[in-house]
Amino acid sequence: xxxxxxxxxxLREIRKNEKDAGKRISxxxxxxxxxxxxxLYERKKREMANxxxxxxxxxxxxxxxxxxxxxxxxDARGSCYVEIGDTKVVVSIRGPKEIPNLKExxxxxxxxxxxxYAPFANSPTTxxxxxxxxxxxxxxxxxxxxxxxxxxxxxxxxxxxxRGSVLSAIINGASLALTHARLPCxxxxxxxxxxxxxxxxxxxxxxxEEAYCQAAGKADSCGLVTLSYMPDMEQITFYEQNGYLAxxxxxxxxxxxxxxxxxxxxxxxxxxxxxxxxxxxxxxxDATNSVxxxxx
Amino acid sequence: xxxxxxxxxxxxxxxxxxxCEINVLSKxxxxxxxxxxxxxxxxxxxxxxxxxxxxxxxxxxxAFQMSYRSKKGPPSNESRSLEELxxxxxxxxxxxRTFARHELTLVVQEMQNCGGILSCAINAGCLAMIxxxxxxxxxxxxxxxxLTNDNRIVVDPDESQLKSAKMSMEVAFDSELFxxxxxxxxxxxSVEEYQNTIGKCRESARIxxxxxxxxxxxxxxxxx
Amino acid sequence: MDLAAEPCFNQPEEVxxxxxxxxxxxxxxxxxxxxxxxxxxxxxxxxxxxxxxxKNCCGSSIVKIGSTTVICGIKNEVTSPSKRFQNKGLxxxxxxxxxxxxxxxxxxxxxxxxxxCVSLLQKLxxxxxxxxxxxxxxxxxxxxxxxxADIVCLDYDxxxxxxxxxxxxxxxxxxxxxxxxxxxxNERFVxxxxxxxxxxxxxxxxxxxxxxxxxxxxxxxxxxxxxxCSSFFVVVVQDNAVKITQxxxxxxxxxxxxxxxxxxxxxxxxxxxxxxxxxxxNR
Numbered sequence: 001x002x003x004x005x006x007x008x009x010x011l012r013e014i015r016k017n018e019k020d021a022g023k024r025i026s027x028x029x030x031x032x033x034x035x036x037x038x039x040l041y042e043r044k045k046r047e048m049a050n051x052x053x054x055x056x057x058x059x060x061x062x063x064x065x066x067x068x069x070x071x072x073x074x075d076a077r078g079s080c081y082v083e084i085g086d087t088k089v090v091v092s093i094r095g096p097k098e099i100p101n102l103k104e105x106x107x108x109x110x111x112x113x114x115x116x117y118a119p120f121a122n123s124p125t126t127x128x129x130x131x132x133x134x135x136x137x138x139x140x141x142x143x144x145x146x147x148x149x150x151x152x153x154x155x156x157x158x159x160x161x162x163r164g165s166v167l168s169a170i171i172n173g174a175s176l177a178l179t180h181a182r183l184p185c186x187x188x189x190x191x192x193x194x195x196x197x198x199x200x201x202x203x204x205x206x207x208x209e210e211a212y213c214q215a216a217g218k219a220d221s222c223g224l225v226t227l228s229y230m231p232d233m234e235q236i237t238f239y240e241q242n243g244y245l246a247x248x249x250x251x252x253x254x255x256x257x258x259x260x261x262x263x264x265x266x267x268x269x270x271x272x273x274x275x276x277x278x279x280x281x282x283x284x285x286d287a288t289n290s291v292x293x294x295x296x
Numbered sequence: 297x298x299x300x301x302x303x304x305x306x307x308x309x310x311x312x313x314x315x316c317e318i319n320v321l322s323k324x325x326x327x328x329x330x331x332x333x334x335x336x337x338x339x340x341x342x343x344x345x346x347x348x349x350x351x352x353x354x355x356x357x358x359a360f361q362m363s364y365r366s367k368k369g370p371p372s373n374e375s376r377s378l379e380e381l382x383x384x385x386x387x388x389x390x391x392x393r394t395f396a397r398h399e400l401t402l403v404v405q406e407m408q409n410c411g412g413i414l415s416c417a418i419n420a421g422c423l424a425m426i427x428x429x430x431x432x433x434x435x436x437x438x439x440x441x442x443l444t445n446d447n448r449i450v451v452d453p454d455e456s457q458l459k460s461a462k463m464s465m466e467v468a469f470d471s472e473l474f475x476x477x478x479x480x481x482x483x484x485x486s487v488e489e490y491q492n493t494i495g496k497c498r499e500s501a502r503i504x505x506x507x508x509x510x511x512x513x514x515x516x517x518x519x520x
Numbered sequence: 521m522d523l524a525a526e527p528c529f530n531q532p533e534e535v536x537x538x539x540x541x542x543x544x545x546x547x548x549x550x551x552x553x554x555x556x557x558x559x560x561x562x563x564x565x566x567x568x569x570x571x572x573x574x575k576n577c578c579g580s581s582i583v584k585i586g587s588t589t590v591i592c593g594i595k596n597e598v599t600s601p602s603k604r605f606q607n608k609g610l611x612x613x614x615x616x617x618x619x620x621x622x623x624x625x626x627x628x629x630x631x632x633x634x635x636x637c638v639s640l641l642q643k644l645x646x647x648x649x650x651x652x653x654x655x656x657x658x659x660x661x662x663x664x665x666x667x668x669a670d671i672v673c674l675d676y677d678x679x680x681x682x683x684x685x686x687x688x689x690x691x692x693x694x695x696x697x698x699x700x701x702x703x704x705x706n707e708r709f710v711x712x713x714x715x716x717x718x719x720x721x722x723x724x725x726x727x728x729x730x731x732x733x734x735x736x737x738x739x740x741x742x743x744x745x746x747x748x749c750s751s752f753f754v755v756v757v758q759d760n761a762v763k764i765t766q767x768x769x770x771x772x773x774x775x776x777x778x779x780x781x782x783x784x785x786x787x788x789x790x791x792x793x794x795x796x797x798x799x800x801x802n803r
Contacts, residue, residue, distance in 0.1 A: 017666065
């Protein structure tokens with residue numbers, strides 16, 4: 001028989017465990033001596049110091065393979081699933097709906113952004129609130145906001161797994177979800193993150209590379225650069241730099257080039273989706289026409 | 297005024313002795329204290345009173361508030377899930393269309409738990425509703441049963457029998473067709489054993505209905 | 521009649537659904553079909569699953585029932601055991617709905633739904649010993665595993681319980697834990713990162729939810745149907761044995777219907793067991 005008290009007891013123990021940090025034992029403490037706690041981060045540090053290649057065998061300016069699927073969430077107006085390497089993100093768009101408790105007339109449509117990390121994902125390297133802000137800034141120039149005064153569009157992103165470059169994955173996904181939602185846009189925004197360490201520019205960094213480049217302050221130039229670009233209008237919608245860079249302007253050109261490459265992939269997927277939905281529409285149109293011709 | 301009714305006269309009731317007294321509290325519209333063996337529960341029904349601002353009653357779900365107080369300390373997960381079960385079982389029998397924009401509050405206090413608290417609480421809630429005179433579609437009659445390791449069905453078992461049982465279930469029936477309003481079972485049993493247990497519970501529920509009738513009768517006589 | 525002549529009625533079905541959704545559903549059900557996807561009363565939506573797709577979890581799974589999508593990830597930690605149960609590990613189960621889920625589900629309903637689901641999973645997996653907590657013990661009284669299982673719903677279209685039970689079972693079956701041994705020379709516990717062992721998990725429990733709408737009972741309700749149903753009847757079966765059944769209030773159902781539900785759920789077990797085996801072998 002089920003012993004409910006036992007379950008209750010166990011839950012109480014877990015809650016107590018959460019509060020009492022001293023009781024927790026980290027797995028790294030149990031590693032065998034000698035090779036004690038060679039975390040991925042440490043390995044990355046050595047690798048960077050030795051100026052060798054990257055762990056996954058990529059070249060410095062290689063982007064990880066991307067997987068894009070539109071229309072993953074059934075009841076959202078637009079949605080997109082993006083996978084960059086092992087980073088997995090789902091983005092969905094809701095709205096436009098009226099802004100609740102509106103005080104005065106707002107000429108431009110508001111964009112509300114929410115980013116949520118799965119409990120089992122890596123803890124985020126940057127603050128979630130800040131990431132929301134970044135996504136909003138990157139998307140605002142791309143959406144025809146003047147068409148929806150007093151309205152808001154909600155962008156919500158769910159990070160299933162974080163293996164680096166989450167922000168760019170979210171921006172790419174959100175922009176594609178906007179096209180899937182059939183909201184008027186000036187163009188598709190694509191985004192790339194680069195990690196800089198001395199004179200190396202690592203495109204699309206992994207989680208550890210990101211963490212290293214943000215933490216290490218000793219090198220000559222070191223940091224993270226995020227850029228989102230709208231090739232249709234030839235505009236940079238968002239640029240952000242974290243850390244110290246000797247020549248920041250030198251970064252822009254290679255990043256824009258990378259964005260254009262990604263843009264091509266995004267366009268392909270958006271087109272494919274649009275074509276299939278047009279086909280479906282045509283099929284239903286045919287069906288209604290044939291029903292009409294029956295003349296019941 | 298002695299309103300206590302005991303189950304001794306009811307032939308066929310195989311469970312623990314039932315005792316109940318209604319109209320025990322003066323403030324609430326309906327109240328009762330109900331015991332099955334060692335398990336004792338007190339229930340009180342307040343209302344119908346007007347819904348406070350902010351809550352909106354939908355067409356079919358009645359505004360029915362329920363709070364279950366366990367004997368010890370703050371509400372645990374266990375007592376919260378009990379509360380939810382009692383609430384849904386009791387609110388489904390209330391004829392809510394008759395008092396639109398009004399709500400009922402049912403408070404069930406556990407006095408002593410010796411197994412079968414859920415069915416005891418639902419029965420007490422039903423008696424409190426009868427006592428208050430709220431419009432009801434039918435009664436709700438709850439029975440606990442368990443299947444022992446040697447495949448015997450025990451209706452209204454006590455705590456030790458429940459602990460050693462391989463399956464236990466609480467079923468609530470309506471008093472018209474004896475259809476199942478609520479069922480909550482846990483443990484391992486075959487499909488036939490499951491069906492037999494529900495059948496046994498239904499038989500006991502019929503006797504329970506007679507018992508409820510006698511309670512109401514005695515109360516009515518006392519009123520006259 | 522020319523349908524195009526009345527533009528607002530060019531889709532009469534949609535209009536009927538908006539004006540009186542209950543009658544719309546009732547009319548469909550009395551004909552033995554379901555609205556939207558033309559299912560029969562006792563047929564199911566397709567089930568898709570995958571395991572071990574999240575790299576930094578020790579076990580993970582994704583389950584799709586129709587368009588309901590549920591992800592489960594398990595993280596492992598070590599801790600010292602509770603004083604009362606020295607040889608038992610800990611398993612923490614939590615359910616969550618992501619922002620993508622249907623917003624029309626109000627906050628209170630969400631909380632109730634999640635609480636009910638968590639308590640069902642706890643009863644099933646811990647209470648009925650599908651995961652034996654003693655197998656999570658590393659050294660009695662010293663060190664035990666604490667598994668944190670988080671179930672996240674990405675897309676909510678009804679049948680969350682069924683998907684959650686399946687996702688949790690798949691995730692636990694795919695869980696691999698590293699070996700921790702006591703080494704006498706170092707006088708401490710040592711982790712062997714490269715030797716992984718499977719977590720012993722009991723047989724697959726199949727949860728089937730039935731929607732109860734007036735006199736009708738049907739399997740695997742979608743979100744639209746779920747909103748109209750007065751209550752649900754959840755049956756968990758494992759190998760011809762009924763494990764957990766739950767129906768909360770609502771419209772009373774007759775004995776015949778109740779047993780029909782249980783038989784329907786039990787008869788599906790063999791097929792679903794093969795599906796689960798196929799998913800686990802494919803990893």
